[in-house]
Amino acid sequence: MTLFVHLTSEKNVRSVRRAGIRASGRSHGGLSGVFCLPILPSYQLTHQWVRELRRGGRRTIVAVDFRIPDDEPVHVGHYGREHARLPSAEAAALIAGRDDARGWEVLVPRTITAGEVHRIRGVNQVTGWRYMPNAHGVPPCPDCLQRGEYGSARIRRRAESSGF
Incomplete structure (x- = not known):
């Protein structure tokens, strides 16, 4: 089971605990799902999207850690570019193996159920980049x-x- 982190507004915590993470959003390829990143050894890379998400008007961001099967297909790539469809374990390894993983994202093309949520935790609100890496x-x-x-x-x- 691969461990991923999804960043969301603190006001969504009750909903995530009750019903999981709803698939939403659209990437440049027209895909919808749950945007996330694998848990990496670097805190900075794992939570790199916090400042950019806060720029959109969200006050406090929290991290939702969840697990999905290693062989589940996900979309992975750098934001604004074409995403490749890979199993979740390979997608996590691809991002972890990058020299510069800033700007990368994983898109799980389905809703994450409440049973798959591992934990919800606070994060440092000034971590990451703004505008672009x-x-x-x-x-x-x-x-x-x-x-x-x-x-x-x-x-x-x-x-x-x-x-x-």
């Missing part, structure tokens, strides 16, 4: 920022004055 020092795309987002007006003004 290696974004430090690179200005964000002005068109990608939402109106009212912290610092977005300043970034747009700077981009307009430089002819970006």
Whole structure:
């Protein structure tokens, strides 16, 4: 059984305990399911999506650890790119074997039942990257920022004055 972690808002904890993790979301390939990552030796890599998820307006993020069979097919890949369909154990090994696993994700194409949930725990709220891996020092795309987002007006003004 492969152990994965799904990051969700703290307000969803009661629902996850009662009914599991509902399959939702859409990746760039049009797939829906439960986004997760395998539990890796590096805390930073395992919880790399926390800051990016908080950027979307979620206040407190919690980790939901769950187990699925090693041979269950999942989709794995770098966000924004094509995902490969592999057994869950191979997907976990693929991510663990990467030199730089930032930006990788696993998509389980079904709902995770409450019986498969191993535990729910708090996580460090400032772990991970924002915008994209290696974004430090690179200005964000002005068109990608939402109106009212912290610092977005300043970034747009700077981009307009430089002819970006």
